[in-house]
Amino acid sequence: MKWISDEKLNRLRTIVNEPDFSSTKYTFVKELGRGGMGTVYLAEDRELNRLVAVKVLNTPDITDDLRRRMIREAQIIAGLEHPGIVPVHDVGTLPDNRIFYAMKFVRGLRLDEYAAQGASLRDRLRKVQAVCDTVAFAHAHGVIHRDLKPQNIMIGSFGEVLVLDWGVAKIRSEFHQSISKDPSQSVAHQTMDGTVIGTRDYMSPEQARGEIDQIDERADVYSLGAVLNFLLDDKATNTAKAICLKAMAHERESRYATAAELSADIGRLLDAEPVLAYRENAFEKVSRWVGKNRFLVLLILAYLLMRIFLIFTSRH
Numbered sequence: 142m143k144w145i146s147d148e149k150l151n152r153l154r155t156i157v158n159e160p161d162f163s164s165t166k167y168t169f170v171k172e173l174g175r176g177g178m179g180t181v182y183l184a185e186d187r188e189l190n191r192l193v194a195v196k197v198l199n200t201p202d203i204t205d206d207l208r209r210r211m212i213r214e215a216q217i218i219a220g221l222e223h224p225g226i227v228p229v230h231d232v233g234t235l236p237d238n239r240i241f242y243a244m245k246f247v248r249g250l251r252l253d254e255y256a257a258q259g260a261s262l263r264d265r266l267r268k269v270q271a272v273c274d275t276v277a278f279a280h281a282h283g284v285i286h287r288d289l290k291p292q293n294i295m296i297g298s299f300g301e302v303l304v305l306d307w308g309v310a311k312i313r314s315e316f317h318q319s320i321s322k323d324p325s326q327s328v329a330h331q332t333m334d335g336t337v338i339g340t341r342d343y344m345s346p347e348q349a350r351g352e353i354d355q356i357d358e359r360a361d362v363y364s365l366g367a368v369l370n371f372l373l374d375d376k377a378t379n380t381a382k383a384i385c386l387k388a389m390a391h392e393r394e395s396r397y398a399t400a401a402e403l404s405a406d407i408g409r410l411l412d413a414e415p416v417l418a419y420r421e422n423a424f425e426k427v428s429r430w431v432g433k434n435r436f437l438v439l440l441i442l443a444y445l446l447m448r449i450f451l452i453f454t455s456r457h
Contacts, residue, residue, distance in 0.1 A: 197241040215242040225275030253291035265372040271302035273404035283313040289364035290343040343367040359393045383419035
């Protein structure tokens, strides 16, 4: 009996796992990442001579629910035209009946990888603020992400911030018709109450309890606070920590009402202004003012030292 070498076996596995793009305008390059519902591949668009990312359902056993979810994700992303959301170029079906959609290929690092490279706390705060602004845009269009975490946030090669993986997003009922004309994809049909959706360390308490009807924009605010908390280090101020605590409050009513409010408070922190989440004492107010007006303080100190020097020398 002749055994197959590990190298040949791995090659066979690769061939089997590679999607069949023969009926499309795309040529397989390599696998980029694998998730619960789909796998993302790097492919070449032969017509436009560019690289794209193609997400394909993991299983060829297509159910109506899986088909709906995949198409719905593509529709959600296509309906959210924002610099912080990767645009969708195409959607279709492979020869094995699997749904796919093609989107812009973004070169860069996940937020957790980016932070691990030593980004300053100030830069991390700006990145989270950009995520908040993107999520606020989605909320304004009735879309709640429900799975925000560092692994679903990409920092592009030019520093751009992109929010990925909208596969479990919830669409508020009053906005549903702008996403899909298919009544079978109504919010009630998307997820049954009691189903836990999200990532444990980043999901709100109401998500962890499976209270689907209680999930609104403040669930994403909680996740954004958890992302911010992940990025803070031991140099973080009490003010930064207070912003995290407010965003991650157990009760929805105690959190920031919107992602835009959270973004605004992070902006105040970056600009050395008082934040809504923290009440300063007198010493902290003075310290913050000195930090914000450091040049003016140094100028005044230099003037006072010069005056003291002149007074001292004039007496001698």
